[in-house]
Amino acid sequence: MTDTTEIRKGLAGVVVDTTAISKVNPETNSLLYRGYPVQQLAATQPFEAVAYLLWHGELPSPEQLRAFRAEERAHRALDPAVKAAIDLTPVSAHPMDVVRTAVSVLGARDAEASDSSPEADLRKSVRLFAALPAAIAYDQRRRWGRDPIEPREDLDYSRNFLWMTFGEEPHEVVARAFDVSMILYAEHSFNASTFTARVITSTMADLHSAVVGAIGALKGPLHGGANEAVMHVFDEIGEAAAVEAWLDEALATKRKIMGFGHRVYKSGDSRVPTMKAALDTLVEHYGAQELAALYDALEAHFVARKGIHPNLDYPSGPAYRLMGFDTELFTPLFVAARVTGWTAHIMEQAASNALIRPLSEYVGPDERQVPGA
């Protein structure tokens, strides 16, 4: 290694490969899935159509969507072995550990687990997409001490997810906001968890192994864990009137404020306005003006003080709180959505693979003798 080697900590600014799945453009604050602006997708498409788009590269025709929905609905019921595995995890375990375990069990029991052909990978992706809501809803309900609820084939993805969690058909406003959050969380180019999935795939390991690794990467509060962390911050602050004093203290101790900042976007996250609009409909629906006031006050004061803008986790955390999910379940909801993007990337990586193996510059001791050698 020469002195001129440039080390880009955290791979910041490094382009490691091409992708045709999504384009993040921080200059124009835009995010395209297969060329379509995510805002337009969120306004016009159901999440199932967006999942199909990420995997197939095109939006489905009405007939293709019908067939895709039928396939997804056929795989919703949770494998009893996964239920048993979830029951073996204590409720003191974080729900991200539970969903990671569930995917691991699904992989170990999938008859096509070791078949990494594009056709088998696509079928496994759809099965995972279909099974994750049941696993997450099952875990949420056992934490409440309630019996699980079987999936319903007459409901779309988001309505069924909410039905299995809460045991009632969701109001249109809630179902729409949830669907929008799933669409916005579905894909975001080479973020840490997607890159993890691609690294694992590059060794020619199987799809479930790559998804399990991605779940591990998503768990951290600098990535997906931030939507949960945002609500811990809200709970700590309590009310809008307390924001300024809380922020003084937080900034004085150099705390990171969860839900703000982004590695790629520096003047605002392209997904935030759409999720904030969905949150506004929920605030109206639930009459949650106090929460909205706290949200606005923290954003206004933090942006004014640091010039750092909210990311998607900032509006989605409060949205999931209003819907009634436990705070610890928020990041598993992110998993349910992002499994579409992860698996699209796994298939893209596998289709034109090169082992991902960067170099490092050694800074440890010079060569020396082991005592007695």
Ligand code: ACO
């Ligand atoms: N609160 C306080 N300060 C912040 C924040 C924040 N949320 N974000 C960035 N900064 C500050 C850093 O302290 C640093 O300041 P310094 O130069 O004085 O040391 C500067 O801004 C640059 O921040 P970095 O962390 O170096 O920038 P990076 O690109 O690595 O960070 C990250 C991006 C990790 C997302 C960061 O903004 C952060 O930690 N945010 C909070 C966690 C979060 O919300 N994560 C969700 C990401 S989006 C998603 O997963 C959907």
